[in-house]
Amino acid sequence: MTVTEVKPTSRKKKKVEWAEDPKIGFVEAIYLPAIVSGLATALKHVFFKKRLTKQYPEVEPEVPPNYRGVHRLNRDEEGRVKCVACYMCQAACPANCIEIIAAPAPQDDPKWSNRDKYPATFTIDELRCIYCGMCEEACPVDAIELTSIYDLTGLTRQELIFDKEKLLSVFDETSKAGQDPVRTMRGKLGPASEVSSTAANSPPPPGGGRHG
């Protein structure tokens, strides 16, 4: 067995150390002290060490803030779904669990007057999802986020296919509970959500990039 230490900065001097074989003396040869010390280690853990078990249903674990749990669809300040149906998350998803059908925003509704496009349906198959968080990264308007909900269960496969309303209600619940603040809020919605006065292929607005 050799232990080699090579310092990356110094070129000329390589420090090579031979690790010695363990010395087998009288104490090691009669086994008993080693057995006693092994027992002492075991007993130390029995009597003096803190128990690490978490009694789960009673004591809930504290998940880190970047935990990737159940998805939610964020709402904007006016309570509308933030999503602009750009299909970026659907394209980024390695598990193909997101399915979006886009529709033009209802123009007769004054609430939606400054929006161009919105998701008519937004479905995530929570059983298919691998919780990689790539949808979250891909989203240009920070509409989709993963929450810290880790105990997702269901009795049927059907009830674990979340539609838009369910995903919005997850947002309502988690933002109310305060456990999941909107993490990636950049202020206003991005340029993708703004109504373009001209055709769909118009250049981006002056100043470019995202607002805020």
Next chain:
Amino acid sequence: MSLSELWTEWWPLLWPTLVAIGFILASVPVVGLYATFVERKIAAAVQDRLGPNRVGPFGLFQAIADGIKIFLKEQVIPSHVHTFFYMLAPCISLMTAMFALCFMPYGPVSTEYQSGFRMIVMPGLDVGLLLMFAISSLSAYGIILGGWASNNKYSLYGAIRSCAQFISYEIPLGMSVLGVVVVAGSMNIETIVASQATADGILGWNVWWQPLALIIFFTSALAETNRLPFDLAECEQELVGGFHTEYGGIKFVLFFLAEYTHVVTISFMTILLFFGGWHFPGLSGAVDASWQMILLGAIVLLTKVCLVVVLIMLLRWALPRFRFDQLMGLTWKGLIPLAMLNLIGVAIVSTAQWPRWSLAIVSLFLLIGAGMWSTSQLQAKLRRPAGRKPVTA
């Protein structure tokens, strides 16, 4: 002699035995199930966990739940096994394990034969120790048969390993106990226990005078139970599950009960042969003085036995598993010569009628001698080949 006369003559002899047999039969499954529970608790404590604590207070009913679950499991018999022997193997395992318990007094028993109830199935057996070893070695058949009948290479490997291990460790097991037998002058377990109840109190126990015999006996007995650090017959990393790979449900549990019964048996043996059985300083008195004394003696004995069982379970977490050549080396190069020399030493001391403390000196001398010899051997083996010099920094 008419039948009724026979009955009146035999019934007083028969009922205490039947009660004792009933007691053993009833206690083995309960003890086995709760031993698994205690083992899980100890394992958890050593690993800084809590262990089973959901079923009932402190998880006490976990053992019962496990038992019910395992009894209700489907009986799967793989198509490639020798069905008859496959079914027979766990039965032999448990039967021989339980048989060995017949020679264990579970409470104070007088050296004279008592009529009426007594806390042993077979009282006053002059070849008790010999018969016990003879029967408990039969449990090797259960394991070998199980491994062979499973028609599975891993099972067979496990069984063969276990066979070699059994044969090797029987020798030091028997020989270490012979030292105690020589000093007590009898193979009767009751007599051996009584010989330790001297006026010296705790100093009468064999453990102080024959510590080497205790070490050899305990090590070999641990190997006989196939438990860590000697569980090569079932080491999961190498053999899937060893001889019980193909067993499931109640048949698997029978093997397991046998293992735990063995653990209890060797704990009993350790206490009875080396730690004064039901005797404790301040509690000595006539064995059949009163039922309170008998109960107290039984409690003392069972407490000591429980402590040994806990020690065995702790040892599992203190020691790594032996490699097979190390296992064989330990017994053939270490324990067997030591046990032989120990027996010779004890025989010389008792023939020459030297004082008892010379026994302890013999033990100590042998242990130190073995350690020194082993050190010199190991260092010769570890010596570096010529030409390769360590470079010191």
